[in-house]
Amino acid sequence: MSRPGVANPSHFDNPDPRFPFPHSPTPTRCQTEPATFDFANGDRTGKTRAATERRLARARRACSGCPIVTDCLKWALVNRDLTKVGIFAATTPGQRIALRKRMAERLGPDWIDVLADQDRARREQAATARHNPLTISQARIVCLDREVNGPMRRPLTPAQQQRNLARLMAGLKAA
Ligand code: SF4
Incomplete structure (x- = not known):
């Protein structure tokens, strides 16, 4: 064959x-x-x-x-x-x-057709993101999200937690 x-x-x-x-x-x-x-x-x-x-x-x-x-x-x-x-x-x-x-x-x-529409929406979203990059505050929140919700190698230290909280508050305030 x-x-x-x-x-x-x-x-x-x-x-x-x-x-x-x-x-x-x-x-x-x-x-x-x-x-x-x-x-x-x-x-x-x-x-x-x-x-x-x-x-x-x-x-x-x-x-x-x-x-x-x-x-x-x-x-x-x-x-x-x-x-x-x-x-x-x-x-x-x-x-x-x-x-x-x-x-x-x-x-x-x-x-x-549903899959084709999903693909098209994803491509359009990616194109929009390329033309409208994240603001510094949004980037901070994304970074924080990765650190907190992404795979963690070890538990966060109290200092890291404090720093993250400060970043989160700053990001939310500015967002
Ligand atoms: S996943 Fe598809 S492209 Fe990759 S080796 Fe298998 S058949 Fe080929």
């Missing part, structure tokens, strides 16, 4: 233009070892079932370390006709069918 190359998503017919295939900073494993990612439901390409399972496990491990796995999964889910075979983002064709069903249950039958 030959799988169209993820390396060249433009080779696919009619991918949804709202979801461009994600760019990877480095070649992905499905580009360098495409045969590992071949799979159709009922696939028996390995000499034994165990051999096929081992190959699938290798593909899944590769996907789990891939820098674009999240966007790859979204691309594979929205481009149903183009991903009827193959492993994409560690999922088999059967698993993607189940995931699409769950998306439709969660977001409604037009879930692809």
